[in-house]
Amino acid sequence: MRPWMQRSIEESKAPMERMMDAKIQAVHKRLDAFKLRVLERHAPTIDVTTFRMELARLRSDVDALLSPAETVSKTAPEVEVVMTSLFGDTMPPLDPSCATGKRHRSSDSYF
Structure with a gap:
């Protein structure tokens, strides 16, 4: 290089x-001005x-959540019948009274 x-x-x-x-x-x-402002703030x-007191309340809530659940008493038979009919795996039979008087129609009957 010259x-x-x-x-x-x-x-x-x-x-x-x-x-x-x-x-x-x-x-x-x-940066120095920012550091001074941060350092001058009062800590809560x-x-x-x-x-x-809050910590003790939290501990009691956690203990309640971790404790074993109480056994539920046997439900009434009526409740079991209703629950089974609502959420059971089987379908109730159709009411035959609503099917009487109706005839089956298919697309073949029009031709």
Whole structure:
């Protein structure tokens, strides 16, 4: 590389380096100001007694959830009949009274 080219490159680098240094300093100033604002904030105070009461309440709720479930007493026979008829696997028979008087029609009868 020729000396005049080297000198031109170095001369163009100097203003860019100064500009970058100024930008970096501005960013550092903003970061410092942000850190000061964060550090100056007051931390929320925690009432230890309230915290302990809430923790005890949560523990009792968890214990209640983890305890074995009580056995359910035998349901009434009527309830079992209703539940079986509603949710059973078998279909109840069709009422033959609604099918009387109706004749079967197929598409073949029209031709």
